[in-house]
Amino acid sequence: MSAKAKIILSVSNDLNSDQRLQKVCKSLIAEGYDLVLLGRFLKGKSMPIDRPYPTKRFKLWFNKGPLFYFNLNLKLFFHLLFAKYDLLIANDLDTLPANYLAAKIRGKAIVYDSHEYFTEVPELIDRPKVKAIWERIERKFLPKIKHAYTVSPSIAEVYHKKYGVKMGLVRNFPFKQDSIIESKKQNAVIYQGALNVGRGLEELIRAFNSSLLEGVELWIFGAGDIEKELVNLTRSLGLNEQITFFGRKEASELKKYTERAAIGVSLERPMGLSYQYAIPNKLFDYLQAGTAVLYSPLKKVELLLDGKEVGEKLRSHDAEDLAQQIRDMLDSDQLSNWQSNAKELSQQYSWENEAKVMIKIVESALND
Missing domain, CATH: 3.40.50.2000 (Glycogen Phosphorylase B;)
Known part of the structure; x- marks a missing residue:
């Protein structure tokens, strides 16, 4: 599929400070893709955003806990069920259920971006019941994902061993800085x-x-x-x-x-x-x-x-x-x-090289 395919990216935050997502979007725009970025709106906290692509932030009934994740995925699912797109990019496990189900029903391509080892974050260490729920979600959806990338070779290795999923490595480096301006410390x-x-x-x-x-x-x-x-x-x-x-x-x-x-x-x-x-x-x-x-x-x-x-x-x-x-x-x-x-x-760590891996995975998903 040629460039100018339409991609919808989903994330569970309010888009303001997600630097990884901003870099992904900037690189996809540079390749000629049309984008829409979906997130959540936090009353009293979310700041206005100005991006060179459309964004939509859902107002949810709940802001934390199981009902937040259910509410978010419900909103995402029904939006993605009727929206126009060629490919979905789900960012982290908390947006994957809605993205996978919508893509499956619509017969569309999907890419998974794992920002972290979601089921092993510190917030879940002392919450075995909640962790078990996320592990069930992980087991249900991850083995079905064909196109994915993550921030760490260790995370990629774990997912490959557990589910047979092959993940590309797209580390979260900053854009290369061409001109260096010395700031007074x-x-x-x-x-x-x-x-x-x-x-x-x-x-x-x-x-x-x-x-x-x-x-x-x-x-x-x-x-x-x-x-x-x-x-x-x-x-x-x-x-x-x-x-x-x-x-x-x-x-x-x-x-x-x-x-x-x-x-x-x-x-x-x-x-x-x-x-x-x-x-x-x-x-x-x-x-x-x-x-x-x-x-x-x-x-x-x-x-x-x-x-x-x-x-x-x-x-x-x-x-x-x-x-x-x-x-x-x-x-x-x-x-x-x-x-x-x-x-x-x-200077050894620049996003430009990481973006090449990400673009190849996106192209592979679109052409699959």
């Missing part, structure tokens, strides 16, 4: 990403209660399940002047802050195989921005960064130890070298 630490359990955020906030980090700012970008708890913790410690929650921002605005931060943190705990198998996307953004990195000792991250002299590996999640390590990094004679090395290393 500030005495600030940045965290960007989901505000969920297992990210080391509570410990990070408590670390800033130490006198060691007096005068150092902490910028937190993103939203998530424990956002209210983190804001309340910051307030209870009297750190509102030092710690700023920016919420979700468009990639271009977020990038400006990342370039100005001295250190970027990625403090994930080894909770669930999803964290252990995938490399946090934020690391590549930190590197490209020339921001020194403080990173967790997760195997995949160690393979990426150990020996590269772009920062330090986390010694401990203890708040006082964390404060000391951040203080030591900010005072280190190596800080400027780490920042320069980060920018140099980032």
Whole structure:
């Protein structure tokens, strides 16, 4: 099938800050495809979006829990049952049921993009009944998928062993930066990403209660399940002047802050195989921005960064130890070298090469 085929992409978020999806869409547009992007609308939280392709965000009756996922898939299914398209791209397991069933009924092609090892995220570790439901959904639909890609070779290997599904590898690298503009670094630490359990955020906030980090700012970008708890913790410690929650921002605005931060943190705990198998996307953004990195000792991250002299590996999640390590990094004679090395290393990781794999999988699905 020639370019100009129509593709509908579905995701369970509100489209504002999903950088992977923005990159996928930009690359598909460049290949001449017509796109529509579907997501959800969060009252009081979703910001206006301006994209060079149509978007639709569903207003749902429920915003979390089983009823949210049922409501989302119901809306998606009936929309996709009657919409015009040649191919569907389902992003993660929580949109796959509606996409698969609609594609099956309509006789249309479908591609699956696995952003994470969904059934092994930390949020499901202590919820065996909920995890079992998602595992049943995974077993029901994934073996039927012929065209798929994911962010990690480990996730691809697991799905191949479990279900015989062959997944391409499309890592979540940033677009190549042709011109590098040097930004003046500030005495600030940045965290960007989901505000969920297992990210080391509570410990990070408590670390800033130490006198060691007096005068150092902490910028937190993103939203998530424990956002209210983190804001309340910051307030209870009297750190509102030092710690700023920016919420979700468009990639271009977020990038400006990342370039100005001295250190970027990625403090994930080894909770669930999803964290252990995938490399946090934020690391590549930190590197490209020339921001020194403080990173967790997760195997995949160690393979990426150990020996590269772009920062330090986390010694401990203890708040006082964390404060000391951040203080030591900010005072280190190596800080400027780490920042320069980060920018140099980032040149090895560009979305442009990953997009070629994604485009081939899309073309294969359309021509199948």
